[in-house]
Amino acid sequence: MTPIIGFAGYSGSGKTTLLEKVIPLLKQHGLRIGLIKHSHHTIDPDTPGKDSYRLRHAGCAQTLMATRERHMLYFEYPEPTREEPTLTACLDQLDHNQLDLVLVEGFREAPIPKIEIHRPSYGKPLLYPTDPYITAFASDASAPADCPLPVLDLNHPEAIAAFILNNLNQP
DSSP states (O other): OOOEEEEEOOTTSSHHHHHHHHHHHHHTTTOOEEEEEOOSSOOOOSOTTSHHHHHHHTTOSEEEEEOSSOEEEEEOOOOTTOOOOOHHHHHHTSOGGGOSEEEEESOTTSSSOEEEEEOGGGOOOOSGGGOTTEEEEEESSOOOTTOOSOEEETTOHHHHHHHHHHHHTOO
8 A cells, every 4th residue: 555644634724735835845756646635615626618527517427537648537426415535435546556655635534644734823622632643743833842743843844744754764
């Protein structure tokens, strides 16, 4: 299985912004990175009026758009009572032969190694005291004095990338 590391934090804590900075740093080390992002909102990354949009909305359950540069695979789930996706189901959809690392944003409850993203100014509770899978604490302020985890500066993505790289190389 491809190594996985999650980024766990409450909405607005800066997970996406941090990942935008960390991903290029990891790529500089030759890593092929996969990303899974969970959202509670309806998404539609296709452009109305384009062929792919028209064909997808014609009623296909799965649509794969393929070009030399990229493939995009859409799954349509019309059932209104459908449960939230599981991380396992999402991981199964990736081609792990083409990846060295999978980054996960969201799926806060998943039993995978995670870096907690915490901004005390947001007033949200800490996750690490009740989540044994959190392996590091990243914040824009000092960590609690009793924090037993490696503490990372949220404003220094280089340090967070280095932490990930060091953990990838450990047995």
